[in-house]
Amino acid sequence: MKEGPDIAQIGALIGDPARANMLTALMSGKALTVSELAQEAGVGLSTASSHLTKLQDGGLLSQAKQGRHRYFTLAGPEVGEVLEALMGLAAHQGHLRTRTGPKDPALRAARVCYDHLAGDMAVRIFDSLSQRDFLSLDTHTSSLALTHEGENFVEKLGIDLEPLKKGRRPVCRSCLDWSERRNHLAGALGAALLTRFQDLGWARREKASRIVQISPAGQQELLKVFPVA
Amino acid sequence: MKEGPDIAQIGALIGDPARANMLTALMSGKALTVSELAQEAGVGLSTASSHLTKLQDGGLLSQAKQGRHRYFTLAGPEVGEVLEALMGLAAHQGHLRTRTGPKDPALRAARVCYDHLAGDMAVRIFDSLSQRDFLSLDTHTSSLALTHEGENFVEKLGIDLEPLKKGRRPVCRSCLDWSERRNHLAGALGAALLTRFQDLGWARREKASRIVQISPAGQQELLKVFPVA
DNA sequence: CAAATGCTTCGACTAGGAACGAAGTATGAA
DNA sequence: TTCATACTTCGTTCCTAGTCGAAGCATTTG
Numbered sequence: 001m002k003e004g005p006d007i008a009q010i011g012a013l014i015g016d017p018a019r020a021n022m023l024t025a026l027m028s029g030k031a032l033t034v035s036e037l038a039q040e041a042g043v044g045l046s047t048a049s050s051h052l053t054k055l056q057d058g059g060l061l062s063q064a065k066q067g068r069h070r071y072f073t074l075a076g077p078e079v080g081e082v083l084e085a086l087m088g089l090a091a092h093q094g095h096l097r098t099r100t101g102p103k104d105p106a107l108r109a110a111r112v113c114y115d116h117l118a119g120d121m122a123v124r125i126f127d128s129l130s131q132r133d134f135l136s137l138d139t140h141t142s143s144l145a146l147t148h149e150g151e152n153f154v155e156k157l158g159i160d161l162e163p164l165k166k167g168r169r170p171v172c173r174s175c176l177d178w179s180e181r182r183n184h185l186a187g188a189l190g191a192a193l194l195t196r197f198q199d200l201g202w203a204r205r206e207k208a209s210r211i212v213q214i215s216p217a218g219q220q221e222l223l224k225v226f227p228v229a
Numbered sequence: 230m231k232e233g234p235d236i237a238q239i240g241a242l243i244g245d246p247a248r249a250n251m252l253t254a255l256m257s258g259k260a261l262t263v264s265e266l267a268q269e270a271g272v273g274l275s276t277a278s279s280h281l282t283k284l285q286d287g288g289l290l291s292q293a294k295q296g297r298h299r300y301f302t303l304a305g306p307e308v309g310e311v312l313e314a315l316m317g318l319a320a321h322q323g324h325l326r327t328r329t330g331p332k333d334p335a336l337r338a339a340r341v342c343y344d345h346l347a348g349d350m351a352v353r354i355f356d357s358l359s360q361r362d363f364l365s366l367d368t369h370t371s372s373l374a375l376t377h378e379g380e381n382f383v384e385k386l387g388i389d390l391e392p393l394k395k396g397r398r399p400v401c402r403s404c405l406d407w408s409e410r411r412n413h414l415a416g417a418l419g420a421a422l423l424t425r426f427q428d429l430g431w432a433r434r435e436k437a438s439r440i441v442q443i444s445p446a447g448q449q450e451l452l453k454v455f456p457v458a
Numbered sequence: 459c460a461a462a463t464g465c466t467t468c469g470a471c472t473a474g475g476a477a478c479g480a481a482g483t484a485t486g487a488a
Numbered sequence: 489t490t491c492a493t494a495c496t497t498c499g500t501t502c503c504t505a506g507t508c509g510a511a512g513c514a515t516t517t518g
Contacts, residue, residue, distance in 0.1 A: 006249075006319050007243060007249045007252070007253065007312065007315045007316060007319055008243065008244055008245060008246040008248075008249035008250075009244075009319070010243075010244075010315055010318060010319055011240050011241070011242070011243030011244035011245075011249060011315065012240070012241070012243075012244030012245070013240070013244070014236060014237065014239075014240030014243075014244070015237055015238075015239075015240035015241030015242070015243070015244035016237060016240075016241070016505090016506075017237040018506080018507095019237075020235075020236045020237035020240060021237075023236070024236065033464080033465090034464075034465060034466095035464070035465080043506090043507080043508095044507070044508055044509085045464085045465070045466095046465090046466075046467080046468095046507085046508070046509075046510095047506070047507055047508070048465095049465060049466055049467085050466090050467090050506085050507095051506090053466090059322040067464095067515070067516070068463065068464050068465080068514070068515045068516060069464070069465090070464080070465070078317065078318045078321055079318065081314060081318075082311075082314045082315055082317075082318050083236065085307075085310060085311045085314045086236045086239055086240065086311055087236060088307065089239060089307045089308065089310075089311050090235050090236055090238070090239055092307055093288040245475090245476080247476080247477095262494080262495095263494075263495060263496095264494070264495085272476090272477080273477070273478055273479085274494085274495075274496095275477085275478070275479075275480095275495090275496075275497080275498095276476070276477055276478070277495095278495065278496060278497090279475095279476085279477095279496090279497090280476090282496090296485065296486070296494090297484070297485045297486060297493065297494050297495080298485095298494070298495090299494080299495070
């Protein structure tokens with residue numbers, strides 16, 4: 001009854017286990033179909049459909065029709081940020097679902113966070129970039145930016161910065177990782193780096209999961225390209 | 230059924246309107262009693278009690294018994310951060326409860342965010358500090374810090390930095406404002422600044438609300454002390 | 459065209475949980 | 489001790505919202 005935005009509605013949307021599963025599945029950044037999400041959430045098809053319309057009406061998801069499929073994605077980066085924040089809080093409270101399956105080590109090593117790399121390797125990359133003064137903070141807008149040296153470095157990796165700068169999405173953003181509780185690089189550059197690693201054959205995304213496989217050669221290269229003190 | 234922390238539980242806790250109202254009320258940083266929160270949420274006393282135990286069991290609130298009162302506060306800064314993130318998302322979607330009462334202008338001008346100043350004036354302070362290079366970012370930990378000039382400046386304002394540095398809470402943190410969508414200063418220093426302004430008689434917190442009243446003299450002083458280009 | 463796939467809508471069922479009031483417990487004041 | 493305040497616990501009512509299966513659309517494939 002007071003001031004402020006309506007938190008409860010969004011909370012209720014995230015509050016249902018089935019929907020929460022769907023949202024975490026979509027943190028992979030991949031667009032998923034209704035049936036995939038139904039399976040992910042462990043719920044019937046009709047149920048999933050109803051959940052998805054609710055999530056969309058609530059502004060958390062966007063849909064894209066393609067043929068006889070309906071693909072869903074998180075509506076925007078803000079949604080991913082809220083989810084990461086929630087995961088951080090939940091993890092911090094030890095409310096971790098310690099389902100220590102075989103996937104967990106791989107998840108911790110390297111995985112996808114919305115659309116950029118997360119996990120051990122991502123944290124290492126962030127550390128390496130900042131240790132070498134390739135990143136700086138504009139305290140005014142409090143947004144992260146590449147230094148001139150950083151720009152040179154990134155372009156030598158084969159990434160064209162011009163299109164990234166033109167987009168309305170910030171080039172650099174830091175993103176707090178729930179497994180590491182450390183920062184890694186998000187934003188347009190974070191996404192571009194992951195794409196580039198895939199093009200180079202250093203990394204490969206497992207389909208229908210958040211795991212990123214790093215090839216032995218890629219591992220070697222990454223350690224060389226991103227040294228830490 | 231997958232990897233990751235249990236988001237749904239927390240979401241469900243925030244998802245109930247009564248509980249959401251309580252949480253937003255507690256964003257003021259003040260400790261509130263059961264009866265106060267009941268009224269804030271527009272709900273009976275017994276109902277409030279049950280909600281509060283749930284919030285506490287869920288790790289979102291801490292309680293402090295004092296005499297025959299039971300005071301509740303947000304369990305920690307992370308909780309406040311999640312709430313701010315949610316408010317940001319909700320506001321961004323236009324799900325604002327546009328209850329444009331007389332309070333709103335005051336809320337926008339200056340209010341309390343968990344335990345530090347937010348609103349127009351807080352954003353101005355942050356801008357002023359960063360324009361004068363009093364703030365810098367350690368890109369490694371991605372934590373905000375005071376420069377040497379900044380430390381001098383703050384101590385001249387009458388704030389003793391030593392105790393702040395010793396605490397486990399970060400001295401500087403930036404906090405994104407849902408009304409401004411700009412950054413303002415949080416962390417131990419943010420809290421200390423607000424306290425200092427109150428000691429100087431520049432600001433006064435309205436009880437049982439998030440509004441901070443800035444006195445005419447305080448307004449003048451603040452504009453002088455925190456100039457912006 | 460028909461058959462198959464992907465998804466939505468409808469209807470019925472059920473469970474969980476939010477609400478309240480009344481009675482019970484604990485702390486403080488007279 | 490007695491009364492009042494602050495809160496909790498219990499029992500009941502009620503309603504929302506999640507679930508499924510069956511049937512209906514829509515689109516692609518054969």
